[in-house]
Amino acid sequence: MSAEELVSEEPRTRACRTCGVEINAASARCPYCGTRQFKRQPILGIWGALVCLIAVGAAVLITRTLTQTTQKTVSYSYYRSSDLVALVPAGYKDLYLAAPHGTALAGWRDPVHTGDSETVKATRPVHGTPSSRLRALAAHLRQIPGIALGYRGPVTFPGGQPASELEYTHGRFHYEAIVTFDACYHTIAVTVTITADRYGLLNDLSLVLPQSASAICDGPDFSSRDRANPSVPLAPAH
Numbered sequence: 514m515s516a517e518e519l520v521s522e523e524p525r526t527r528a529c530r531t532c533g534v535e536i537n538a539a540s541a542r543c544p545y546c547g548t549r550q551f552k553r554q555p556i557l558g559i560w561g562a563l564v565c566l567i568a569v570g571a572a573v574l575i576t577r578t579l580t581q582t583t584q585k586t587v588s589y590s591y592y593r594s595s596d597l598v599a600l601v602p603a604g605y606k607d608l609y610l611a612a613p614h615g616t617a618l619a620g621w622r623d624p625v626h627t628g629d630s631e632t633v634k635a636t637r638p639v640h641g642t643p644s645s646r647l648r649a650l651a652a653h654l655r656q657i658p659g660i661a662l663g664y665r666g667p668v669t670f671p672g673g674q675p676a677s678e679l680e681y682t683h684g685r686f687h688y689e690a691i692v693t694f695d696a697c698y699h700t701i702a703v704t705v706t707i708t709a710d711r712y713g714l715l716n717d718l719s720l721v722l723p724q725s726a727s728a729i730c731d732g733p734d735f736s737s738r739d740r741a742n743p744s745v746p747l748a749p750a751h
Contacts, residue, residue, distance in 0.1 A: 587717055589725075594619065596732035599633050600725035602718065617734045628687060628710040631718070635728035637735050639702040643677040643693040646702065650691065651679055659683055668692065670724045678719070688715040692723035697730035 526535045531548035542548065589600040596617030605621035612618035616636045623629040640646070647665060654660050663680035670676060676694035683689065692705045705723040709715040728735065 587714075587721075589721065592619065592621075594729075594732075596729055596734045597633055597635060598725075598727055598729065599631075600722060601631060602629075602722075605629075605631065612734075614734055617728060617732060626710055628708060629714065630706075630708045631722055632704075632706040633726045634704045634706075635696065635701050635735075636704075637701045639695055639699060643675070643695060643702075646693050646704075647677045647679045647691065654681060657683075668723075670694075674724075676723065678723075680715070680719075686710050688712050690715055690719040692719065694723070696728045697735070701728045701730070701735060703728055 526537060528535060529543040529546060529548060532543060532546045588603040590603050590605075592599045592601050594617070597619050599619065601621050602623070604623065604625075606624050608620040608622060610618045610620045610632075612634070616634065618632070618634050620632040621630060641649075644667070651662060651665055654662060661682045663682065665679045666677070668676050668678045674694060676692050678690060678692045680688070680690045688709045688711070690707045692707075694703050695701065696703050703726060705726045707715060707718045707722055709718060
């Protein structure tokens with residue numbers, strides 16, 4: 514009968530980094546002089562910290578993008594005065610703007626994001642065409658430092674109502690769209706101005722708000738009745 518010989522594997526050894534005595538290679542300290550055998554290493558190191566910073570930055574950017582793209586659809590409230598009708602983003606506060614006789618003016622602003630606003634202005638009589646009014650505005654804006662003009666061209670509302678639109682940016686986080694059209698059988702010039710701190714929000718609002726704004730043709734500011742004009746002094750100056 515033969516028996517297999519038991520083979521025992523000798524443990525690996527290494528020389529102590531201080532006294533040179535052969536010790537177990539896995540020993541953390543030398544059993545003779547007590548010297549630590551392995552240098553302390555940082556958990557991450559420079560490259561590990563850099564990788565973590567890049568990963569955190571990427572996570573922030575992805576989260577911000579997902580937040581902006583998954584935001585809820587903007588809801589609107591209905592506004593009607595004796596001169597204007599319009600849709601207004603829910604939560605916007607009325608600025609109670611005033612204008613002289615012959616012009617109806619209303620404006621609203623987001624109380625949280627004050628850069629987001631809507632203004633509707635209707636003026637009688639009409640001067641020029643919607644496109645010519647925006648061309649003049651674009652020429653004026655080109656002279657202002659920090660303004661970059663964007664899209665300018667025609668738009669058509671549902672039902673075939675023609676209009677003109679101008680978009681521009683001012684500074685880093687200010688986006689603005691201005692839409693002009695004629696109402697009440699081309700007798701009243703309407704201008705809708707929208708500002709936003711995000712270009713995506715500006716697009717969402719500019720697709721809806723200008724189409725909903727209109728002058729009331731027989732409103733007090735546009736009627737032919739004799740009406741006091743607050744822009745004219747009651748008595749001549751002496």
